Amino acid sequence: MLSSVLILLVAIIHVYILILEMFLWDTHVGRKAFKLSADFSAVTKVLAGNQGLYNGFLAAGLFYGVWLGESGFQFKIFFLICVLIAGIFGAITANRKILYIQALPALIAIAALLLQ
Template identity: 55%
Template structure:
């Protein structure tokens, strides 16, 4: 179960690095516009807001990686759990306020990772 939890946490971290890249560096590209359902005009007008949002996704990814790499297993577990819960809360909020698919795209992997991390540390 430990290997599965590590893989799932790493995947959630990678997903948030990808979101960081889309929001910070690719926000006005067709790829990001398609992913977030925005128009070219909206993307231009909100570029700095998206970059800020991308930075927060980067912090989530950094926290998850910190939890994976921390030499103290107990504290590493706590870090992973904390940052996964943050991702889960953000996914629920985003699905209510922005786009319902966020719950599945970001929330489902986070909730699966939470379950795996908890079970691996029983």
């Protein structure tokens, strides 16, 4: 039960990221969340939308794994590892904050999943 709750939390975080990147990137909310200038957000809006879509795929995989229950273990572990790697890469290349927002929750969910 705990691992499912944690996995759902990671999935919800990624739905939120999808919304920020696909729909709110070039708005006050999106610019504030990512500390962007209006000029930069306007120029990168299409790229951010594409990135948001990928975050949505991560969330979909996690939701599907939870929906499958115990038989979804491989889905859950695969998508959590993808989130963890993306979070580490993002922390190294973009912003250290990503390590705590994306990678750490995935790591905690992986630990809970493996310990159940």
